[in-house]
Amino acid sequence: MLEDKVLIWKFKCGSRDALYRIYEKYKKDLLRLAVILSNNASDAEDIVHDVFVSFAQSAETLKLSGNLKSFLLTCVANRARNKNRANQCRQTAGLDEAESVASQLKTPEQWMIQSEELRRWSDIMAQLPYEQRETVILHLRAGMKFRQIAQSQGVSVNTVKGRYRYGLDKLRSILDGEFEK
């Protein structure tokens, strides 16, 4: 949107108001995407928080040639992917138990309130392998093209199309199963 271009320009000039408006405009979209990708409220809040902090620090160096929303959503997807990999490594290293004890000790400030529908869909999507989940969500919910997703995931467009197709098939069988119940 043209308004976003103006906002970015103002943000790069150091406008606090522009940063405030970008935050207000996109925080819910980013949180929603992060929840579905991570299926964990606390991880989702961390991911979006980190994306916004890096964005705020990038005012002088930011070179944005496309759409602001796609850029922020891609940042969330990248961070969610890294977090997912880190969680997998932790699981294989058997650190989960120690982490869960540590997380019980913390009292983090809650940031978002999810609707029942979001919780339900986050659980459904979590049944898909991570790459398929990310591809389906980025294409259908974030409106990203396969080419853009391929670029962000560092794979070929055909691989992304394959992941999308398998993801839809899996989703269909999950939903059919739910329906039969």
Next chain:
Amino acid sequence: MKSAENIEKIVKNLDLDIDTIPQTDQAVLSELLDAQKQSMQQHSAFTLPNIRRFIMKSPMTKFAVAAVIIIAVIIGVNPFGNSKANVLWADVTKSFESVPFFHLTMYIGQDATETKKIEIWKSTDSQVRAHEGNKVFFADFFRDTNKITIFDRSTKELLNSDESTPMFIRLLCKDGHFSLDTLTKSLPPQVKGITPLETIDTAASRETVLFEAKHESTPEQLKIWALRESKLPIRVLFTDPRQNEYGDFFFDYSEQKDVKFFDPKAFLSQ
């Protein structure tokens, strides 16, 4: 059994509601603003050397700067040696700053989405009235450079802050001073300069001059048409073909609106 198309439709149209807790929101936001401030301070400390000291340090740089100044003076006196191209962008912005009143109609759109139309009038006393859909905006930049009041045009109810129209009004008026520069600079980012385009000799080109700015790495483009005689801008067109995005701004200087037109009290008493 659901088809793939059905699944696509379901996922696309899901209403996944989410809300945020205002206190945490405020905490995150102030952290972001601090991060922005620190990063701007750090960066400017690293990247703003003393230019004068740098120039005077070496005889080579002194010589280069002197040469640049001489060339700039020559170009300024006789731009391109062509009588048709001798309207400079600086003349256009200067003329616009001195114009007593104007009416601006903006059309903003993207892809197949509906075009947004915004109309802005400026009075001789730096008062502004704007219309967008069913909203009417009033500002008196002579008295208060920050305040913009918004009403519903039909019910005349006072409305809460609206985001986009005040942003465009403020782009035109910075600190009570109306300028075209802030508007054009904000459109395609990283534009280095606006240059006049040589156009074929038509009746239109005898009356108007066309300026153009292109983005360094994207197809974003900005075109500005100005009248040769008065040097006033009449149209600013921004396009980004990647998303079929455009902003088309038309300036009109023919009609001076009555003082009451800019008065919110008069609007409310109508």
